[in-house]
Amino acid sequence: MSVHAEPEDDVALLRCAESGDREAFDRFVERHQAAVFRFVRTLGPDPALSEDVLQETFLAAWRRARTFRGESSVRTWLFTIARNATARQYRRRVGEPERQDVASLDDLGVAAGWGTDSDPEATAIQQEQRAAVVRALEALDAEDRRVLVLRDLEQLNGEDAAAVLGLTLAALKSRLHRARLRFAAHLRREIADGF
Amino acid sequence: MDSERLIAGLWCSEVLADLSDYFDDQLPPERRAQIESHLRGCAVCERFGGQFSAAVTALRRTLTEPDPLDQGASARLRERLRRELK
Numbered sequence: 001m002s003v004h005a006e007p008e009d010d011v012a013l014l015r016c017a018e019s020g021d022r023e024a025f026d027r028f029v030e031r032h033q034a035a036v037f038r039f040v041r042t043l044g045p046d047p048a049l050s051e052d053v054l055q056e057t058f059l060a061a062w063r064r065a066r067t068f069r070g071e072s073s074v075r076t077w078l079f080t081i082a083r084n085a086t087a088r089q090y091r092r093r094v095g096e097p098e099r100q101d102v103a104s105l106d107d108l109g110v111a112a113g114w115g116t117d118s119d120p121e122a123t124a125i126q127q128e129q130r131a132a133v134v135r136a137l138e139a140l141d142a143e144d145r146r147v148l149v150l151r152d153l154e155q156l157n158g159e160d161a162a163a164v165l166g167l168t169l170a171a172l173k174s175r176l177h178r179a180r181l182r183f184a185a186h187l188r189r190e191i192a193d194g195f
Numbered sequence: 196m197d198s199e200r201l202i203a204g205l206w207c208s209e210v211l212a213d214l215s216d217y218f219d220d221q222l223p224p225e226r227r228a229q230i231e232s233h234l235r236g237c238a239v240c241e242r243f244g245g246q247f248s249a250a251v252t253a254l255r256r257t258l259t260e261p262d263p264l265d266q267g268a269s270a271r272l273r274e275r276l277r278r279e280l281k
Contacts, residue, residue, distance in 0.1 A: 029272065033269065034260075034263050034264045038262070051272075055271070055275045106211070109211045112246070112250075113243060113246050114207075114211055115239055130257045130258070136254075152254050152255050153261075158219075173215065173216065177212075177214065180251055181247075183251075188250075
């Protein structure tokens, strides 16, 4: 039984966890487990390892609760822990170079419909939108999904998303724009194919 | 794009390069105004900008909430925490 009165927010839950309150921590986990898992799935290809990383993330969050100072959002803090946990899980892959994105912006734009007259999105987005959006997102590689999940779904600001991914803000912005163009291209294809 | 044009001092490809920053309202006011002038004068970029914005907005609006963790994964997480956090 928790000795703390109903915590109202994440920081309060973490402060309770810091003093050993497992019930408060369980509620904290319940709040964030789905979002952390969505992000973790973009960090590595192995579903079984993703679940391990999810567990390691919350174990680390419990142990490091006192290190959270509220300078960033709780999600930013959790995602940073998750990224570090993933690096440990995929230790053998850590030294591999990041993908070099050599596609030209013009090519990405044309694939997304830049410079064409057709506008299938306007009507089709209203139909079966979620399924099409999910398929378009899943069609991206993990690096693109990672940046879209942080910036467009979790709505972290650019600085926080860059910090989570260990990138400069300029690099984050470049990846985000390319990922959005590729997502728009996949969504366009989904719609052109009639879902 | 075959018919790239220079409008309001910007080529279409320069507008394309700045679309995310424009969408995120991350551009200096002068650059934003320049892009808006280009969009007013270029139907192709205006249309594509609308499509790009619609796609990102669709992503944001439809997937804001993550799917709930499936019961098995959630149970395994709780069990691991129960076992290791004593």
